[in-house]
Amino acid sequence: MRVCVVGCGAVGSLFAANLATLDDVEVWAYDLSEPHVAAIAAHGLRLVGSGEVTGHPNATSDPAAIPPCDFGIVATKAMHAASAIAATAHVFSEGGAVATVMNGVGNEETLAEHVERVIRGTTFPAGKVLEPGVVQWDVKGETTFGPFEPRPLELEAIEPLADACTRSGMPASAVADARPPQWRKVIFNAATNPIGALTGLTHGRVCERPDLRALVSGLVDEGTSVSTAQGIVLDADPEELIDHAARPDVAYGHRASMLQDVEARRMTEIDYLNGGIARFGRELGVPTPLHDAVTALIKGVEASWQ
The missing domain is CATH 3.40.50.720 (NAD(P)-binding Rossmann-like Domain)
Structure with missing residues (x-):
């Protein structure tokens, strides 16, 4: 091969x-x-x-x-x-x-x-x-x-x-249907990566703050609504995965790829994460105000480098 x-x-x-x-x-x-x-x-x-x-x-x-x-x-x-x-x-x-x-x-x-x-x-x-x-x-x-x-x-x-x-x-x-794990990861990434990128915090430190963890949950809820509207049944609960990853022995200190991009002043994948969820939401009639807001904030950070 x-x-x-x-x-x-x-x-x-x-x-x-x-x-x-x-x-x-x-x-x-x-x-x-x-x-x-x-x-x-x-x-x-x-x-x-x-x-x-x-x-x-x-x-x-x-x-x-x-x-x-x-x-x-x-x-x-x-x-x-x-x-x-x-x-x-x-x-x-x-x-x-x-x-x-x-x-x-x-x-x-x-x-x-x-x-x-x-x-x-x-x-x-x-x-x-x-x-x-x-x-x-x-x-x-x-x-x-x-x-x-x-x-x-x-x-x-x-x-x-x-x-x-x-x-x-x-x-x-x-597997016969690869959409559930794909959307599980998209929801996971879109709920955590931009928050880390905007705050400079690792995954675990984002989850330690009740205010940021609540924002993460709001993003998860919107993403799950968009996946449900497509008839996709997620293969795992993104909330549980987010908390699991926050453990010290898993990914507490991991700096998300979007944070790495922001620190290096590289263009991010925001259009394919939060922007992608928001795009599907518009097509399906599912509101995604938090994803729209996060997309705008990351694009504002990118604009500041120009």
Whole structure:
């Protein structure tokens, strides 16, 4: 099996490094960061923290160098997905199937504009790039893959990717309906990431404050209403997951990806998280005033950098 990981920031690197430890999987890591690619080519891709792994994927910034692949895992920021898949679509033109593990909603539709076979994916592991070729693995978790409904693949076509991820140390499952875990994560992220980004607080410290925890619950309620309006039954209660993650032995000190983006003055994924929930809400007639407000606040922070 040959797998191409498109975008080797923190999450993409977790997949690329782990999959590259398997003897029966050839991994290609595509990223635009030349220092990151050079470090991986020279020394391998090293994970530290919750998992100590060094994998040796083929790393490149040249999409023309990537051979045809059986599977793709797109792990860029959501706003970069269109350009990333446009550059690499030829890699999957011979029947390859491409999964998204990006934050937010609407990513499958972006991939489907460029490739025929799309897999709906959601992943919970998280981390951050420490230096070129080295990634800190902050949070472990499971990944779910399933059909993308407009052009659904058979589960048998998805299971080899889930099996490879699991054997590599990234537990994954192939399911008939991948929307419940996807919306569970979207609701989780949209309720916590922007609050951390606006306050500078880690996940655990946000949850310690009753005022902020109440705001988080309000965002969860709105997101759950939007998912319910689509006929989606969540596979777990986001409130319980938020409190679980706040434990010292789980993700108390984790700085959400949106906080990392704000600190680095990078554009955030707000349009695909809170903005995405609000967009679905408008289409379904479900009010989302808190998500609208949070979206406006984060966009205001981004505007302040200009």
